[in-house]
Amino acid sequence: MAKPVVDRAGLLPLLAEVFRSHGYEGATLALISQATGLGKGSLYHFFPGGKAQMAADVLAEIDGWFEVHIFAPLRESDDPARAVAAMVGAVDSYFRSGHRMCLVGVIALGASRDTFAAQVQDYFKRWNDALALALRRSGLSASAARRRSTDALITIQGALVLARASGDSRMFGQAMAEMTTRLLAKPD
Amino acid sequence: MAKPVVDRAGLLPLLAEVFRSHGYEGATLALISQATGLGKGSLYHFFPGGKAQMAADVLAEIDGWFEVHIFAPLRESDDPARAVAAMVGAVDSYFRSGHRMCLVGVIALGASRDTFAAQVQDYFKRWNDALALALRRSGLSASAARRRSTDALITIQGALVLARASGDSRMFGQAMAEMTTRLLAKPD
DNA sequence: GACTCGTTGTACCGATCGGTACAATCTCGG
C-alpha cells in the first residue's frame, strides 16, 4: 500500500479546485490529470465512476465540511448571535473573502445541474434549515427566521457571483458585514 | 435576399436561450444548430467568428436590452422611487420570476469567463452606476447609494442562483420584494 | 435565361473528449 504523494482523501481538494475554476464541463480529464499529477489509470482506479463520481465525491466532501463547521454549530449552539457570527467568519474564510467560488453554486448553474440536482438542493436546504433554527432560537418567529435565513444564503451566493463578475472581491466582505447586521437585527 | 424563417437579429434570442440553459461550454454547435434549425453553414455565415462571436453578440444584445429598459430609465427618471419600482418589475419579468437564468452571471461563473470578462464587468458596472445615481437622487449619500445599489445586484444574482439550485422559484419573488423595501427605506 | 450573390446542407478536418485495456511497476506480508 503505497502513499506516494497523496491518498484518495488528499485528492479531493485538488479535484475541487479544478471543478471550481473550470466548472464541470470545463474540467477535462487532461486538466484533472495535470492538477493531481496522476495519470488516467490512477484516476480511474480511485474513481471508477469517472468524472461524474469525482464531482459527486467532491460535492459530498464539501457537504461534509459545511456540516461539521457550519451546519452543526448553527443547530447546536446555545448562543445564536455567536453562532451566526461564527458562520459568517467561517464563510468568509472558506471563500477566501470572495476570491474562491462556491462549487455548489457553480454546479447549480452549469449544464450538468440535473446530474447533481439532489446533492445541490440538499446542501442549500440543510444550510437554510440550520440557520433558520438558530435564528428562531434567538427569538424570531418561524417565518421571519426563514426569511432572514434565505436572504443570507442569497446574499452569500450573490456576493460571490458579483465579486467574481466585477473582479472586485472587496464587495464580498462588505456584503457579509451588511448581511450580519440584517441577520442579527431586532425582529421587525 | 430570402428571409426564410429568421434573420440574423431574430437568431440572437434563440442563441441566448441555448447559452442560458447549457452554459458556454455546454452549448455545442449541434445543440445550437438544432435550436435554430440552421446548419453549420448558415451559422458560420452569420457569425464568421464562430461560437465566441455568437456569445459575444448575444451578450451585446442583452446589454442593449438592459440599457434601454433598465439602465437609461434609472438614469433619467425624475422620480427615483418609481424608477426603482419599474426596475424591479422589469427584472422580475425579464427573469420570468426566477425561472430564467442570468446569462451574464452564468458566463461569469463558467470556464470561459476570461474571454468575456470585459463585457461582463461593464454590464454590472453600468447597472450599479445607474441604480446608485437614482438612489442618490432620492436623497441618499453617495456611499449609501452605492452600498444599497450593490446590495440589490447581489440580491438579484443570488436569488437567481438559489432559486435555480433549490428548484424553488418562489424565493425569487420574495427576495425581490425585500430588496425593494431595502432600496426605498429611509436613509439609515 | 444567364448572371450574381446571399444562403444553405453536407461532407470532412484534426483535435480532443471521457473512458477502457492492460502490461509494467511498486509495496508489503510472509
Added chain:
DNA sequence: CCGAGATTGTACCGATCGGTACAACGAGTC
C-alpha cells in the same frame, strides 16, 4: 525473496468537439 494485490503510465477506443470547404440552391436583375 517471492508472490499478491494495489497502483501506475500509456496506448488506444469511438464519439464528438469547433471549424472549414464547397457545391448546390434560391431569388432577384438585366
